Amino acid sequence: MLHYAWRQLFPRGGGLFFPLATLGVAMGVAVLVTVLSIMDGFQDEIRRRLLLFHGEVAVLTNGPSLREVDAVRNALEAVEGVVAAIPFYETFLLLEHGGNYAFPLAVGLEEEWTDVADWADGAVSLGGDVAEQLIASEGDELLALSPAQVLSNLEGEEKILPTTLRVVSVPLARRDGSDSQRVFLPMETLSALCLEAGTVSGFELRLCRGMDADAVAKNLREHVLGPGLRAITWREANRSLLSALALERAAMFFSMAFIVAVAAFAMGSFLSAHTARKTKEMGLLVALGCTRVRVAICFFLQSTIVGLCGIFAGLALGATLLFFRDPILRLVIGVFGREERIFDYYNFTQLPMALHVGEIFKIVAFALLTAIAAGLLPVFRVLRLDASTALRREN
Amino acid sequence: MRPLLCAGKIDMLLQFQNVSLRYPSPAEDVTVFNGINFSLNAGESCAIMGQSGCGKTSFLHLAGGLLSPSAGEISWSEHGSDRVKNGKELQRGKWFGFVLQQPTLMDSMNVFENVLFPWRVVGDGLSLAAAKGRAEELLEAVGLLARRDATPSQLSGGECQRIAIARALLMRPRIVIADEPTGNLDFKNANAVAELLFSLCRNGKSSLLLATHSRELAQHADRSAVIENGKFT
Numbered sequence: 343m344l345h346y347a348w349r350q351l352f353p354r355g356g357g358l359f360f361p362l363a364t365l366g367v368a369m370g371v372a373v374l375v376t377v378l379s380i381m382d383g384f385q386d387e388i389r390r391r392l393l394l395f396h397g398e399v400a401v402l403t404n405g406p407s408l409r410e411v412d413a414v415r416n417a418l419e420a421v422e423g424v425v426a427a428i429p430f431y432e433t434f435l436l437l438e439h440g441g442n443y444a445f446p447l448a449v450g451l452e453e454e455w456t457d458v459a460d461w462a463d464g465a466v467s468l469g470g471d472v473a474e475q476l477i478a479s480e481g482d483e484l485l486a487l488s489p490a491q492v493l494s495n496l497e498g499e500e501k502i503l504p505t506t507l508r509v510v511s512v513p514l515a516r517r518d519g520s521d522s523q524r525v526f527l528p529m530e531t532l533s534a535l536c537l538e539a540g541t542v543s544g545f546e547l548r549l550c551r552g553m554d555a556d557a558v559a560k561n562l563r564e565h566v567l568g569p570g571l572r573a574i575t576w577r578e579a580n581r582s583l584l585s586a587l588a589l590e591r592a593a594m595f596f597s598m599a600f601i602v603a604v605a606a607f608a609m610g611s612f613l614s615a616h617t618a619r620k621t622k623e624m625g626l627l628v629a630l631g632c633t634r635v636r637v638a639i640c641f642f643l644q645s646t647i648v649g650l651c652g653i654f655a656g657l658a659l660g661a662t663l664l665f666f667r668d669p670i671l672r673l674v675i676g677v678f679g680r681e682e683r684i685f686d687y688y689n690f691t692q693l694p695m696a697l698h699v700g701e702i703f704k705i706v707a708f709a710l711l712t713a714i715a716a717g718l719l720p721v722f723r724v725l726r727l728d729a730s731t732a733l734r735r736e737n
Numbered sequence: 738m739r740p741l742l743c744a745g746k747i748d749m750l751l752q753f754q755n756v757s758l759r760y761p762s763p764a765e766d767v768t769v770f771n772g773i774n775f776s777l778n779a780g781e782s783c784a785i786m787g788q789s790g791c792g793k794t795s796f797l798h799l800a801g802g803l804l805s806p807s808a809g810e811i812s813w814s815e816h817g818s819d820r821v822k823n824g825k826e827l828q829r830g831k832w833f834g835f836v837l838q839q840p841t842l843m844d845s846m847n848v849f850e851n852v853l854f855p856w857r858v859v860g861d862g863l864s865l866a867a868a869k870g871r872a873e874e875l876l877e878a879v880g881l882l883a884r885r886d887a888t889p890s891q892l893s894g895g896e897c898q899r900i901a902i903a904r905a906l907l908m909r910p911r912i913v914i915a916d917e918p919t920g921n922l923d924f925k926n927a928n929a930v931a932e933l934l935f936s937l938c939r940n941g942k943s944s945l946l947l948a949t950h951s952r953e954l955a956q957h958a959d960r961s962a963v964i965e966n967g968k969f970t
Contacts, residue, residue, distance in 0.1 A: 345850075345857050346843075353845030355888045622841050629803060631829030632858045730803040733837060733916075734794060 343632065347640040350616075351647060359612060360648060366605030367652025367709060368659055374598045374705045375660030380667070381591040382701065383694030388587065392580055395451060395467070395526045397428065397546035398555040400579065401562065404570050411542050414571075418545055421566055423553040428452055429542040431532055435525065436492065438485045438504070439476040446472045447524045450532030451546070463531050466507040469522040473512045482509045488535040505535055544571075602709050609648055610716025613641055617720040624724060625732025638724040642717045649713025653706055667693045748816060750911055750944055751777040751800055756809035758795055769795050771967045772809065777912065779815070782938060782945035784955035787964035793948035794916055796964065800946055801833050801914045815911060830859025834905030834943065836934065838917040840897035842889040848900055849885040852876060855907045868907070875903035879933060895926035902934050906941055913938055915947045919954060931957055 351360045401418060411429055418427035431450040437443065446469065466486075468478060478484060485504035487495075495501050507527065527535075549558055555575040562573040577584055617624070624637050663670065671693055753775035760767045769792040777783055777800070785793050798804040799811060802824020812820035813827060821827055834855070842851045852875060856868035863871075876882040879899040889897055898918060905913055918934060919927035935957045938945040947958060955961045962969045 343857070346854075349843070349845040349850070354847045354850070355890070357845070622837075622839070623843060626835060626837070626841050627858065629801065629829065629833065629835050630855050630858045631831075730795075730798045733798070733803070733835075 343636050343640050344643075346627075347643045347647075350640065350644055359616075360651075363605075363609040363612070363648045364652045364655060366608060367602065367649055367713060368655035370598075370602030370605045371653055371656025371705060371709050372659035372663060373601055374595070374709075375657060375702065376663045376667070377594050377598050378591070378701055378705070379660070379664055379695050379697050380693055381587075381594055382696040382698055385587055385591070386696040387694040388583070389576075392521065392576055392583075395449065395521060395546075396576055396579070397426075398549045398553070398576050399424075399547040399559050399562070400544055400574050400576075401427070401547065401567065402544040402572055402574065404572060415545065417566060418547060418562075421558065421562060423549050423558045423561075424547050425550055426548045427545040428548065429529070429545050431529060431536070431541065432543040433532070433536050434489060435532075435535065436487045436489075437472070437476060437507075437525070439478045439482060442476045442478075444472050444475040448532055448535075449524055449526050450529040451526060452529050460508075460510040461528060463528055464506065464508050465510045465528060465531070467511045467526040468509055469524045470512060471522045472525055473509075478509055478512075480509055480512055483507065484509065486535060488532075490536050505531075507531070599708065603712050605652070606645075606649065606709070606712040606716040609645060609713070610719045613645060613717065613720040614723060617641060617723050621727070621732045622735045624727055625729045625735070628727065628729035629733060634725050634727055637727070638721040641720040641724060642714075645713050645717025645720075646710075649710050649717075652713070653709050656709070657702070657706075664695050664697075667695060748779040749776050750779050750813060750815060751775075751946075752812050752814075752820070753799070754810045754812075756799065756806045756811060758792070758799065758804065759807040768967055770806075770964075773967070773969055775962070775969065777944055777946060779911070779944060780939070780942050781960070782935060782947065782958040784958035784961040785946065785948045785964065786950070786952075786955055786961060789950075791964045792967065793964060797914050797916050797946060797948050800912070801835070802827055802829065813911075828859070830855055830908055830910075831862075832911045834908070834910035834913045836898070836901050836905045836913065836915040836918045838920040840889070840894075840901040842897055842900055842904075844889050847886050847888055848881060848892070849873075849876070851889070851900055852903045852907060855904060859908055863908070871907055872903070875906055875937075876900075878937060879903050895922055895930060898922065898926075898930050899933060902930070902937065906937055906943065909941055910943055912944045912946055915945065917948055917950070919949070919951065927951070927954070 351357075401414075415427045415429060418424055428451065430452075433448055434445055435448040436445055466484065468476070473479060476484065484507045486507050487502075487504045491502045491504075547558070549555060555577065559573040559575045559578075567573060627637050628634060753773055755772045755774060757771050757773075758769040760769065785796055787793050795804065799806060802811075802813075805824070810822055811824070812822045813824075813832065814820040827833075843854065846854065849872060852872040853868060856863060856865070856872075873882060873885075876885055879902060881896060881899055881903075884892065884896070889900070892900070898921075902918070905915075913934075915934060919930050922930060931954050934947075935945065937943075945958070947954070949955055964970075
């Protein structure tokens with residue numbers, strides 16, 4: 343009966359069912375793989391940028407700055423899962439560049455904290471919104487004064503001159519979470535500006551790979567931190583942005599999954615019509631001694647084979663689309679002329695992509711189950727077949 | 738034409754004993770047969786005749802084990818072995834070959850694959866090489882060996898019916914059941930197909946149970962029976 347199933351898929355004289363059905367499933371799988379990989383890439387890239395100057399968990403003061411830095415740092419680094427507790431200091435700075443002014447929140451971090459190049463005394467990383475306000479970019483020099491320096495200049499006779507800061511990066515896009523409205527400097531630079539050495543606003547905690555940030559934050563809240571300190575995870579700090587991304591991803595999956603479902607059920611309806619047309623033939627098969635179950639398995643095998651071939655073709659097609667995603671995207675948006683909006687909005691230079699094995703497995707399982715379910719439609723018809731009635735049919 | 742015989746013989750392949758058949762219906766059950774008796778011996782051919790709707794096809798389906806009687810008993814036996822009373826217990830592919838009014842060839846396969854197909858369903862006891870040899874032999878006998886690679890859509894009605902006959906005889910069935918095999922053919926083709934069917938059955942020692950309206954066709958058979966009002970007359 344395998345031969346019979348094979349011939350139904352590849353009849354003598356040629357047939358279009360197999361290539362068309364396979365193409366339908368393949369396109370659905372390819373679209374799912376491509377869209378979800380790009381969405382996951384967006385999420386991973388945004389996660390990377392959100393954690394550029396932050397740890398997975400932040401410990402913040404509820405009131406004045408901390409002075410017992412070493413004691414608190416040691417206590418935090420003793421917590422299970424915490425690799426390092428990096429102190430940071432926050433204050434507002436007055437910045438000026440080319441006659442443009444900004445008053446952002448400045449965050450001072452220790453030098454070994456970040457991967458930003460040229461991170462040394464006098465360096466500054468600008469958030470996208472701040473860079474836009476100052477009309478500044480990488481390599482420019484800014485003048486900076488802290489509120490303490492401004493007050494000192496107002497009150498004292500000796501004037502403190504602004505400090506020159508060198509822009510080393512603008513890593514965060516406009517509207518890229520709250521960090522796009524901040525600036526980041528080495529701790530020693532900010533401490534010198536603020537005339538307040540030895541105090542911190544909190545600690546950024548780096549965790550072990552794979553450690554659950556929520557579990558660590560809960561542990562800190564319940565067992566470690568006293569009044570005056572609170573723990574917040576990076577997800578809680580960026581809840582609205584991450585929620586929007588998650589909702590967008592879910593909506594895309596929901597929409598794209600219908601493509602696979604439609605393709606599979608189009609195949610199922612064709613097979614159902616096919617079994618209806620072949621009723622007399624199937625009656626003859628049963629009359630010759632083939633059981634209904636074997637005949638049903640033949641049709642079931644057809645949909646399963648189409649599903650499997652479609653899945654493999656779809657994965658190959660999806661991998662190809664992902665490999666050439668940037669040229670394809672530039673070709674498409676070049677037609678609509680919106681390149682600036684798409685890339686500039688997130689400050690991306692190429693479309694991000696992340697292939698997660700678990701997601702691929704889910705897509706494969708979904709497509710295969712849908713193809714199998716579609717194959718059950720003709721199976722039920724065949725199992726109810728009465729050979730005598732079938733043989734009487736006029737084709 | 739010889740009248741119907743009901744006497745038992747040693748090699749009686751098929752036997753109906755007091756068989757009735759009724760089809761359920763919302764208003765009132767439809768009685769097709771009421772207490773018929775029939776037997777078919779090895780190598781014998783029998784033509785079943787009657788008006789349209791008298792139950793010829795139902796009789797063939799009962800004989801082929803595709804229907805169960807409402808009352809009475811149908812049994813099959815070979816060379817004096819124990820009689821089988823349930824059609825589902827028969828090795829159908831070895832007992833029966835079917836030739837229908839419409840050839841019902843599989844259009845996804847070529848001629849050779851169609852003839853070989855019963856082996857793929859039944860298979861055991863015969864090697865693929867032997868089955869292929871038998872298929873070629875039958876195609877030669879029906880005069881279509883040269884068309885072995887053609888598809889059914891490329892054949893005429895008469896050619897398709899010859900292929901169906903070859904297919905029915907591949908596994909040397911005990912009984913060939915033919916339901917109006919020439920019903921869709923013109924006079925010339927009908928005669929040719931009928932002669933082929935009878936001669937191949939005789940040569941292959943298969944019994945033939947044939948339903949037909951045609952007296953000319955029935956005359957080829959060893960005996961005939963007419964169904965009227967649910968009984969043989």
